[in-house]
Amino acid sequence: MADTPNYRPETLAVRAGQERSQFGEHAEALYLTSSFVFQSAAQAAKRFSGEEEGNVYARFSNPTVTMFEERLAALEGAEDCVATASGMSAIMAAVLAHLKCGDHIVASNSLFGATVQLFSNILSRTGITTTFVSHTDPAAWEAAIRPETKLFFLETPSNPLTEIADVRQLVDIAHARNILVAVDNCFCTPILQKPLEMGADLVIHSATKYIDGQGRVLGGAVCGPKKLTEEVFKYLRTAGPTLSAFNAWVLLKGLETLKLRVEAQAANAARLAAWLESHPKVARVFYPGLASHPQHELAMRQQKNGGGIVSFEIKGGRDEAWKVVDNCRLLSITANLGDVKTTITHPASTTHGRISPEARVAAGIKDGLLRIAVGLEAVEDLQADLERGLALI
Numbered sequence: 001m002a003d004t005p006n007y008r009p010e011t012l013a014v015r016a017g018q019e020r021s022q023f024g025e026h027a028e029a030l031y032l033t034s035s036f037v038f039q040s041a042a043q044a045a046k047r048f049s050g051e052e053e054g055n056v057y058a059r060f061s062n063p064t065v066t067m068f069e070e071r072l073a074a075l076e077g078a079e080d081c082v083a084t085a086s087g088m089s090a091i092m093a094a095v096l097a098h099l100k101c102g103d104h105i106v107a108s109n110s111l112f113g114a115t116v117q118l119f120s121n122i123l124s125r126t127g128i129t130t131t132f133v134s135h136t137d138p139a140a141w142e143a144a145i146r147p148e149t150k151l152f153f154l155e156t157p158s159n160p161l162t163e164i165a166d167v168r169q170l171v172d173i174a175h176a177r178n179i180l181v182a183v184d185n186c187f188c189t190p191i192l193q194k195p196l197e198m199g200a201d202l203v204i205h206s207a208t209k210y211i212d213g214q215g216r217v218l219g220g221a222v223c224g225p226k227k228l229t230e231e232v233f234k235y236l237r238t239a240g241p242t243l244s245a246f247n248a249w250v251l252l253k254g255l256e257t258l259k260l261r262v263e264a265q266a267a268n269a270a271r272l273a274a275w276l277e278s279h280p281k282v283a284r285v286f287y288p289g290l291a292s293h294p295q296h297e298l299a300m301r302q303q304k305n306g307g308g309i310v311s312f313e314i315k316g317g318r319d320e321a322w323k324v325v326d327n328c329r330l331l332s333i334t335a336n337l338g339d340v341k342t343t344i345t346h347p348a349s350t351t352h353g354r355i356s357p358e359a360r361v362a363a364g365i366k367d368g369l370l371r372i373a374v375g376l377e378a379v380e381d382l383q384a385d386l387e388r389g390l391a392l393i
Contacts, residue, residue: 007074009075009190009191009259010259010260012071012074012075013071013075013255013256013257013258013259014255014256016070016071016074016075017066017067017068017069017070017071017073017074017252018067018071019063019066019067028064028067028249028252029063029064030064030245030246030249031062031063031064031245032245032246033058033062033245034057034058035056035057035058036054036055036056036057036061058242058245059236059237059240059242060233060236060237060240060242062245062248064245064248064249064252065083065243065245065248067248067252068083068219068221068243068248068249068251068252068255069081069082069083069221071252071255072190072205072207072211072221072223072255073223075189075190075191075255075258076185076190076194076196076203076223077190077194077196077197078196078203078223078224078225078229079224079225079226079229080223080224080225080226080229080230081221081222081223081229082221082222082229082232082233082236083207083219083220083221083243083248084219084220084221084222084236084241084242084243085218085219085220085241085242085243085244085247086206086208086218086219086220086241087184087186087204087205087206087207087208087209087218087219087220088114088115088118088206088220089220089241090204090205090206090220090221090222090241091115091118091153091184091204091220092118092122092241093222093232093235093236093239093241094182094202094204094222094232095123095128095151095153096126096235096239097231097232097234097235098150098151098180098228098231099128099150099151100127100128101126101127101128102127102128102148103127103128103129103148103149103150103151104128104129104130104131104146104148104149104150105119105123105128105129105130105131105149105150105151105152105153106130106131106133106141106144106145106149106151106152106153106179107119107130107131107132107133107152107153107154108132108133108134108135108153108154108155108158108165109132109133109134109135109359109362109363110135110155110158110159110161110163110363110364111132111153111154111155111158111159111184112155112159112184112351113347113351113352113353113354113355114351114354115153115155115184116132116352116355116359117354117355119132119153120132131144131146132359132362135154135156135158135163135165136163136164136165136166136294136295138166138169138170138173141170141173141174142173145173145177145179149177149179150179150180151179151180151181151182152170152173152174152179152180152181152182153182153184154167154170154181154182154183154184155183155184155185155186155187155204156183156184156187156188156193156302157187157188157288157299157303157307157309159186159187159309159347159351159371160286160309160311160347160351160352160365160369160371161286161311161363161364161365161369162187162286162287162288162293162307162309162310162311163286163294163295163364164288164293164295164298164299164302164303166298166302167181167183167195167198167199167200167302168198168199171198171199171200172199175199180201180202180228181199181200181201181202182200182201182202182203182204183195183200183202183203183204184203184204184205184206185203185204185205186204186205186206186209186210186338187209187210187307187308187309187337188303188307189205189210189211189258189262190203191258191259191262191263191304192262192266192303192304192305192307193302193303193304196223196224198302201224201225201228202222202223202224202228202229203222203223203224204220204221204222204223205220205221205222205223206219206220207219207220207221207251207254208220208336208338209336209337209338210258210261210262210308210337210338211251211254211255211258211338212250212251212254212338213254213257213258213261213338213339213340214254214339214340215336215339215341216250217246217247217250217251218247219243219247219248219251220241220243261340261376262307262308263305264376265308265340265374265375265376266289266305266306266307266308267305268308268374268375268376268377268379268382269287269289269306269307269308269309269310269372269374270287270289270290270305270306271379272310272372272374272379272382272383273285273287273289273290273306273310273312274290275379275383276310276312276386277290277292279390281314281315281390281391281393282312282313282314282315282390283312283313283314283315283368284312284313285310285311285312286310286311286312287306287309287310287311288300288303288306288307289305289306289307290306293306308337308338308373308374309337309371309372309373309374310371310372310374311347311369311370311371311372312369312370312372313366313368313369313370314368314370314390314393315368315393316368316393317366317367317368318346318348318349318367318368320368320393321346321367321368321369321370322346323389323392323393324344324370324386324389324390324393325344325345325346325370325389326389327388327389327392328344328385328386328388328389329385329388330342330377330381330382330384330385331343331344331372331382331385331386332344333345335350335351336373337371337373338373339373339375340375340376341375341376341377342372342373342374342375342377342382343372343373343375344370344371344372344373345370345371346369346370346371347365347369347370347371348360348365348366348367348369351371352365
C-alpha cells in the first residue's frame with residue numbers, strides 16, 4: 001500500500017491491498033476461477049511472458065490472493081509477499097528458492113517438529129544439509145557456519161518453550177558472511193514483532209494460526225524484499241504450493257481483527273501464566289512476559305508483549321501431563337494454535353512426537369511439558385478447567 005505509508009497497523013489490517021472491481025464492492029471480492037480470459041492471442045502471449053501485468057492462471061496469480069499478499073506485506077513492512085498453501089509450504093518454498101544441492105543451513109534446535117522433519121529428512125535428500133544449534137547461543141550459530149552455509153533459520157519465540165533468539169545479533173553474524181536470515185514469525189505476527197525491522201531477510205508465516213485466528217483454513221506466506229521473494233514466486237509458479245482464493249479471502253477477514261485478537265489473547269496469557277507459576281503442582285512456566293523467563297528482557301525489546309502461548313511443566317511425567325489434558329472440558333485438545341478457542345497439547349507426543357528422543361531432549365521438551373495457546377475465553381474459566389486435572393496430580 002505504497003500510497004499510505006503512515007497508516008497504523010489496525011488501519012492497514014482492514015484497508016491495505018484491496019482492489020475493487022467494476023462493481024464497487026465494499027468487501028473484498030472472492031475470485032473462484034482457475035484461469036483468466038484474454039482479449040487476444042497477443043495479450044495472452046504478453047501475459048505469459050510477463051511483458052504485460054495481469055492474471056494468467058490461479059496456480060500463481062489470483063486477485064483475492066494478491067490482496068492478501070499486499071495486506072500482509074503492509075503489516076510486516078515488507079516490499080513484497082508470496083502466499084502459499086500452508087506454513088510448511090512457505091518454508092519449503094523459501095528454502096528451495098534460494099538454496100541448492102550442497103548448500104548448508106544453520107537452524108535452531110527449538111523449531112516446530114514438522115520443520116525439523118523437513119530440514120533433516122526431506123531437504124537432506126536434495127543434498128541440502130542442516131546443523132541444529134542452541135536457539136539462544138549466538139556463539140553456537142557462528143561456530144556452525146561452513147563455507148557452504150547459505151541460510152540461518154529460526155522461529156522466535158520458539159515452539160513450544162517460547163525461547164527468544166536475539167534476531168539482531170544473529171543477523172549481524174550471518175550478514176558478515178553473506179548468509180540469509182529467515183525468521184518464522186508465527187507466534188508473534190507483525191502485531192507484536194517485525195523481524196524485517198531487526199535486519200532479517202525473510203519472514204515466514206503459517207497463516208493457519210493467528211492470521212486466520214478461528215481455525216478454519218490453511219495458509220502460509222513469505223515476506224521480504226522483491227529481489228528475494230521473486231525467487232520464491234518462481235518456485236511457486238512451477239511447483240504449485242498454491243494458496244486457494246477461498247482461503248485467501250478467509251485470511252483477509254482474519255487480518256481485519258488480528259490486532260484486537262492478538263493483544264487480547266496476550267493479556268489473557270499473561271494472567272494465566274502468572275496463575276500457573278504460583279500453582280503448587282506446576283514445576284516451571286515458560287512465558288516471555290514473566291520476569292522469570294530466561295530471555296524476558298530480550299523479549300520485551302523485540303516484542304510488544306509476551307504473546308499468547310504459555311507452556312508449563314507439571315510435577316510429574318507423561319502420565320500426569322496426560323491426566324491434565326484428559327480432564328479438560330473447556331480447553332480444546334488439539335495441536336493447532338492462534339485460535340480464539342484455547343487449545344492444549346502435549347508436545348512430546350504430538351507436535352514433536354516424530355523427532356527423535358535425543359532431539360527432544362536437546363530442545364528441552366520433557367514428557368511433563370504442556371503447551372497452551374490461549375484464546376479469548378474468561379481466564380477464570382480456563383483456570384478452573386486446568387485445576388480439574390492439576391488437582392489429581
